[in-house]
Amino acid sequence: MIKVEWFYWLCGIFFVLIALQVLNDRTNPKRVGSAAFWGILGLSFGYGTFVVNKQAPSWLLGIAVIGLAVLAGSGFPGKGEERTTTPAERVHFADRFGNKLFLPALVIPVVAAIFGAWLAKVKLGDGKLLLQTGSATIIGLGVASILALIVGMVLLRPKSPAVPVHEGRRLLEHIGWAAILPQMLATLGLLFNTSGVGKAVGRVTDHLVPKGSLIAAVALYCVGMAVFTIIMGNAFAAFPVMTAAVGWPLLHEQFHGTPAIIFAVGMLAGFCGTLCTPMAANFNLVPAALLEMKDQYGPIKAQIPTAIPLLGCNILIMYFFAF
Numbered sequence: 001m002i003k004v005e006w007f008y009w010l011c012g013i014f015f016v017l018i019a020l021q022v023l024n025d026r027t028n029p030k031r032v033g034s035a036a037f038w039g040i041l042g043l044s045f046g047y048g049t050f051v052v053n054k055q056a057p058s059w060l061l062g063i064a065v066i067g068l069a070v071l072a073g074s075g076f077p078g079k080g081e082e083r084t085t086t087p088a089e090r091v092h093f094a095d096r097f098g099n100k101l102f103l104p105a106l107v108i109p110v111v112a113a114i115f116g117a118w119l120a121k122v123k124l125g126d127g128k129l130l131l132q133t134g135s136a137t138i139i140g141l142g143v144a145s146i147l148a149l150i151v152g153m154v155l156l157r158p159k160s161p162a163v164p165v166h167e168g169r170r171l172l173e174h175i176g177w178a179a180i181l182p183q184m185l186a187t188l189g190l191l192f193n194t195s196g197v198g199k200a201v202g203r204v205t206d207h208l209v210p211k212g213s214l215i216a217a218v219a220l221y222c223v224g225m226a227v228f229t230i231i232m233g234n235a236f237a238a239f240p241v242m243t244a245a246v247g248w249p250l251l252h253e254q255f256h257g258t259p260a261i262i263f264a265v266g267m268l269a270g271f272c273g274t275l276c277t278p279m280a281a282n283f284n285l286v287p288a289a290l291l292e293m294k295d296q297y298g299p300i301k302a303q304i305p306t307a308i309p310l311l312g313c314n315i316l317i318m319y320f321f322a323f
Helices: 003-021 033-052 059-073 085-118 136-155 161-196 197-206 214-232 237-252 259-274 282-290 298-322
Strands: none
Touching: 003 033, 003 136, 003 161, 033 059, 033 161, 059 161, 059 214, 085 136, 136 161, 161 214, 161 237, 161 282, 197 237, 214 259, 237 259, 259 298, 282 298
């Protein structure tokens, strides 16, 4: 059986390599703190496996998360001098390879889809599934990323096999602490749900939704997903809160809607909020920084005219197809 932990370990090894590179970079004025940030993150991936298996205490992982937050709040990680291709070299590669440059990126969705739709059902000789139950998509994404790396290496033939690590470090230093924002916000959503925020929101919504009004309940769920996503920056953080408050008790249990459609479209409604918020830094602020845009909120301003009508479409899709 292929286990998802293997790919978590691979991610951890990558971050540890980044930490070692940063530590040896004398051009980075924040190299020690930056190396600590990426090193703690990398080691957490491996240590988390032992926590899940009840073989190690979870409080150490909690301290590591607090340490990451403290380092991020203190201005880490920082950036050193970029060691990458020159503008002339990039133009040369673009002229030489043309649309072939998109091949590594296209490998990822194709392979991930194959794993999620087909290999997830494949069984071994002893009757066990080939892929760990419930993790087919993540495993597929991991395998797809490795294959995309191989395709890129064969296609571009870089001078050194360490080039992907150097380029990965360059992108991470551009993104900074926002690289782990999705995981942090998703965890925040779980904490909110565990602490009863979803139930509290549910009590408030009882007074907002007219009794027996399906369209009002659907609109409240979708708009709530978008609003909570705008506040938290991630639809995965908003999902457990709004699902506990409205999605499950109202749309499924009271109006007998189809859960798969309700929750899938609900996530899409949350993504409409992602398009509108600077809290989704990795989606909106980081691209502006990487593209060196004059207006750091440029992507958000361009996306709002699409996000609002798309939210309305999601409300209608859920109303007509989920019940």
